[in-house]
Amino acid sequence: MEYESVLIVKPEVFIYKIPPRASNRGYRAADWNLKEPTWTGRMRLVAKGTTCILKLEDKTSGALFANCPIDTYPGVAIESVSDSSRYFVIRVQDDNGRSAFLGLGFGDRSDSFDLNVALQDHFKWVKNQEQIEKEKTEPKQELDLGFKEGETIKINMRITKKDGSEGSSRTGKGKGTGGVLPPPPGGLGKIAPPPAVAAAPATLRQSPGGSPAHRSVSGGGAGTEWTDYASAGGNQGQQNSANANWVQF
Numbered sequence: 001m002e003y004e005s006v007l008i009v010k011p012e013v014f015i016y017k018i019p020p021r022a023s024n025r026g027y028r029a030a031d032w033n034l035k036e037p038t039w040t041g042r043m044r045l046v047a048k049g050t051t052c053i054l055k056l057e058d059k060t061s062g063a064l065f066a067n068c069p070i071d072t073y074p075g076v077a078i079e080s081v082s083d084s085s086r087y088f089v090i091r092v093q094d095d096n097g098r099s100a101f102l103g104l105g106f107g108d109r110s111d112s113f114d115l116n117v118a119l120q121d122h123f124k125w126v127k128n129q130e131q132i133e134k135e136k137t138e139p140k141q142e143l144d145l146g147f148k149e150g151e152t153i154k155i156n157m158r159i160t161k162k163d164g165s166e167g168s169s170r171t172g173k174g175k176g177t178g179g180v181l182p183p184p185p186g187g188l189g190k191i192a193p194p195p196a197v198a199a200a201p202a203t204l205r206q207s208p209g210g211s212p213a214h215r216s217v218s219g220g221g222a223g224t225e226w227t228d229y230a231s232a233g234g235n236q237g238q239q240n241s242a243n244a245n246w247v248q249f
Helices: 109-137 230-234 236-243
Strands: 004-017 039-048 051-057 064-070 078-080 087-093 099-105 158-160 166-168
Touching: 004 051, 004 109, 039 109, 051 109, 064 087, 087 109
Parallel strands: none
Antiparallel strands: 004 039, 004 099, 039 051, 051 064, 078 087, 087 099, 158 166
């Protein structure tokens, strides 16, 4: 059982008598007597299944004035005029199948926009329903994912070892282990430590004041601070022997 659903309701619309179409250029609202509409009332757009009907009814009593069955949009049943977005030409039919073309107008552009959107949404839904029914009747083409004769595939897998390192399932000659250099062999590449230096005996280290070259020369007055530089040459051998105990770095 199909229920009748209301798609849109407009409380006030205007109906006009229109002259026959003179050419294929389309209808023009300027050719109508827009100041004197033939009828004023309510418009309801209803749907029953895939059928859509535009009904013109009396504002107060709801009595039916005319029916406009719409089978497609845009189409012959309802057509926009060429000079305004607020006016349409509709084809009304009576119970005997007789039809006539009338002018339909709205006082506001938003009302005509709502009618356009409601008709487009309804016929979009009808198209989707037809596509669903078509898919139910027609067998679906099964997708063949099997291998054709002579076809092969190549798979590269990375296998994780027990120690946590990754290895390739395919081993090649002359290839390293993932770019990591191996450690050097034991004993090679190590720098030898410097040789141990024997420490000089503590007794051989002398302060500059205690060296033979710095000793005061006797004579020339007791307690003098001056050094006889002439005697330094005679003591050079002693100084060299003393300096031999120093370590030279």
